Amino acid sequence: MSQPIERESMEVDVLYVGAGPATLASAIHLMNQVAAFNEAAETRGSRPIEPPTVLVLEKSAGVGDHMLSGACMNPKAIAELVPDFENQGFPTENICNSDWLYLFTNKHALPVPAIFAPPFHKRGYHVISLSNVAKWLGERAEAAGVDIYPGFAGDEILTEGGRVVGVRTGDMGVDKDGKPKGTFAAGMDIFAKVTVIGEGVRGTLAKQLIERFDLQGANPQTFETGVKEIWRIDPKKHKPGRVIHGMMLPELLKHKFVGMFMYDMGDNLISYGYVTGLDGESPHTDPHLEAQKFKTHPWMRNLLEGAELVRYGAKCLPTGGLYAQPKLYHDGAMLVGDSASMCNAARLAGVHMAMKSGMLAAETIVEALDAQDFSSKTLGGYAERVRGSWIYDEHAADRNFHGSWEKGTFFFLQNIPLTFVTGGRGLVDEIGVRAGHTHMKKLSELPPNEREKEAFEFDGKLTFSKEHLVGFSGTAHEADQPSHLVVADTDLCSTTCAEEYGNPCESFCPAAVYEMVNDTESPGRKKLFIHHENCVHCKTCDIADPYQIITWTPPEGGEGPDYTRM
Ligand SMILES: Cc1cc2nc3c(=O)[nH]c(=O)nc-3n(C[C@H](O)[C@H](O)[C@H](O)COP(=O)(O)OP(=O)(O)OC[C@H]3O[C@@H](n4cnc5c(N)ncnc54)[C@H](O)[C@@H]3O)c2cc1C
Numbered sequence: 001m002s003q004p005i006e007r008e009s010m011e012v013d014v015l016y017v018g019a020g021p022a023t024l025a026s027a028i029h030l031m032n033q034v035a036a037f038n039e040a041a042e043t044r045g046s047r048p049i050e051p052p053t054v055l056v057l058e059k060s061a062g063v064g065d066h067m068l069s070g071a072c073m074n075p076k077a078i079a080e081l082v083p084d085f086e087n088q089g090f091p092t093e094n095i096c097n098s099d100w101l102y103l104f105t106n107k108h109a110l111p112v113p114a115i116f117a118p119p120f121h122k123r124g125y126h127v128i129s130l131s132n133v134a135k136w137l138g139e140r141a142e143a144a145g146v147d148i149y150p151g152f153a154g155d156e157i158l159t160e161g162g163r164v165v166g167v168r169t170g171d172m173g174v175d176k177d178g179k180p181k182g183t184f185a186a187g188m189d190i191f192a193k194v195t196v197i198g199e200g201v202r203g204t205l206a207k208q209l210i211e212r213f214d215l216q217g218a219n220p221q222t223f224e225t226g227v228k229e230i231w232r233i234d235p236k237k238h239k240p241g242r243v244i245h246g247m248m249l250p251e252l253l254k255h256k257f258v259g260m261f262m263y264d265m266g267d268n269l270i271s272y273g274y275v276t277g278l279d280g281e282s283p284h285t286d287p288h289l290e291a292q293k294f295k296t297h298p299w300m301r302n303l304l305e306g307a308e309l310v311r312y313g314a315k316c317l318p319t320g321g322l323y324a325q326p327k328l329y330h331d332g333a334m335l336v337g338d339s340a341s342m343c344n345a346a347r348l349a350g351v352h353m354a355m356k357s358g359m360l361a362a363e364t365i366v367e368a369l370d371a372q373d374f375s376s377k378t379l380g381g382y383a384e385r386v387r388g389s390w391i392y393d394e395h396a397a398d399r400n401f402h403g404s405w406e407k408g409t410f411f412f413l414q415n416i417p418l419t420f421v422t423g424g425r426g427l428v429d430e431i432g433v434r435a436g437h438t439h440m441k442k443l444s445e446l447p448p449n450e451r452e453k454e455a456f457e458f459d460g461k462l463t464f465s466k467e468h469l470v471g472f473s474g475t476a477h478e479a480d481q482p483s484h485l486v487v488a489d490t491d492l493c494s495t496t497c498a499e500e501y502g503n504p505c506e507s508f509c510p511a512a513v514y515e516m517v518n519d520t521e522s523p524g525r526k527k528l529f530i531h532h533e534n535c536v537h538c539k540t541c542d543i544a545d546p547y548q549i550i551t552w553t554p555p556e557g558g559e560g561p562d563y564t565r566m
């Protein structure tokens with residue numbers, strides 16, 4: 001489109017990007033805090049704050065529709081936000097009353113009570129569907145006067161003189177050649193005094209903000225991909241309140257970071273998830289395949305005998321913790337939740353931290369509204385609040401988790417128990433790490449027997465191909481639009497990448513989006529075909545590509561997976 005586009009614009013006081021636990025908790029807390037401030041002001045006879053206009057943008061068609069998590073949630077943040085949440089219809093599936101760490105060999109499963117494995121001690125935690133929790137929070141936010149626009153993706157941060165002044169939403173109704181269709185609607189410019197970015201993992205705007213203003217912390221962020229399936233199992237095997245995490249000893253000894261979780265939900269459903277580190281050496285790393293293979297373990301096979309698959313999806317989570325935390329604020333902007341590395345990968349727990357970070361951001365916004373100062377000077381109070389909160393204590397206690405792993409399995413097994421008794425320090429503090437994709441080896445650097453990807457036959461009953469499983473994610477994207485997966489140099493895919501790495505995108509994408517097909521114009525050569533309609537918004541490709549030439553961008557607002565009950 002060559003002519004300049006006329007855009008509508010609007011102004012709000014506070015703009016949140018993403019309707020996740022971080023931003024929704026923040027918006028609710030903000031409204032509560034403003035009301036409390038004004039009540040106190042009335043008593044004191046001092047100046048009240050003008051009730052702020054607050055808007056939340058969410059790329060999914062409905063709040064919670066793109067939400068995928070485990071999830072076994074530490075209830076401390078929700079109890080601070082809504083003290084009587086349990087009497088207010090909070091959608092708890094079960095409360096954990098039995099927690100285990102399973103050590104899996106190829107054939108056997110050794111259950112260890114979680115009391116001996118502190119990170120997996122989850123008694124009293126709530127097993128939830130994060131999708132349902134987001135809907136519940138969204139209703140509360142709207143009741144408090146917050147506007148939520150589902151189906152609107154933030155596409156670009158707007159800046160003025162080095163200050164963030166808002167967000168541009170994505171254009172709608174553009175065809176695959178980039179031309180406007182009859183349904184064309186230009187994205188809107190939304191200006192705000194403060195923009196709070198809570199897009200979850202590897203956010204588009206968070207990435208722009210961190211890169212443009214050089215906000216990245218000491219270490220680069222690192223990631224895992226979690227593949228999740230919901231199954232309806234035999235009622236006789238269903239045990240409400242059971243929470244299991246598992247480590248695979250053969251993989252651990254090969255220094256492959258993988259792990260599983262299994263939580264009993266309501267209605268005889270279980271949440272099964274398998275996480276794979278995106279810092280492996282093999283270009284064949286395939287989170288979907290790992291999740292399928294593990295279901296053939298005798299323990300899983302027995303659990304799933306006679307069970308029915310209900311849902312499939314995938315999403316990354318940040319694992320870098322405290323040392324990968326970006327600067328949390330900039331003039332006119334703040335980062336909350338996963339976008340701000342508020343996730344504890346050692347405990348597979350981020351929901352409570354996301355909510356608390358949002359609440360601390362809200363308290364800072366109240367100060368900024370009172371002072372009418374949205375510069376770093378006032379917004380920096382957020383970082384101080386985080387530093388003085390339980391988020392920091394929890395993060396600090398596990399600050400060397402990922403770094404220990406990077407130093408090798410032997411070091412990891414020695415150092416992690418030491419971190420438990422040294423307040424997180426262990427043998428070495430502030431272990432430097434490398435971005436995950438830099439660990440990937442070229443095919444020529446692998447032992448000859450590892451150069452070919454292993455063959456695996458999906459049986460169609462317990463294990464399924466990516467193409468089949470995508471149907472269980474409910475994902476949908478208009479075909480006639482530019483691909484939202486932007487590959488900067490597709491020639492490189494056909495030449496250098498094919499030769500050096502064997503096109504790892506075909507492996508690491510859990511939704512069969514990337515396919516090297518015969519290039520009819522150049523016989524003997526393959527070219528990249530992108531099935532963008534299949535994308536489940538996990539962000540793995542944006543992270544794991546060894547050349548870093550894939551950029552995940554938001555598709556048209558409202559498109560993507562349907563993660564109901566995930
Ligand atoms: C497989 C897996 C298992 C997990 N298990 C657990 C667990 O058991 N317990 C636990 O506590 N934590 C768990 N976590 C971590 C937890 O889910 C996250 O830490 C938490 O969801 C982060 O919340 P958030 O609000 O920052 O982001 P999210 O929950 O990711 O929400 C972000 C929202 O922003 C929207 N969005 C993104 N980009 C844009 C954009 N540009 N414009 C508009 N909207 C946008 C998304 O659609 C989404 O709705 C798990 C994570 C994964 C992936």
Ligand code: SF4
Pocket residue numbers: 485508509510511512513514534535536537538539540541542552
């Ligand atoms: S294209 Fe990228 S974001 Fe989409 S499912 Fe595949 S790896 Fe995930």
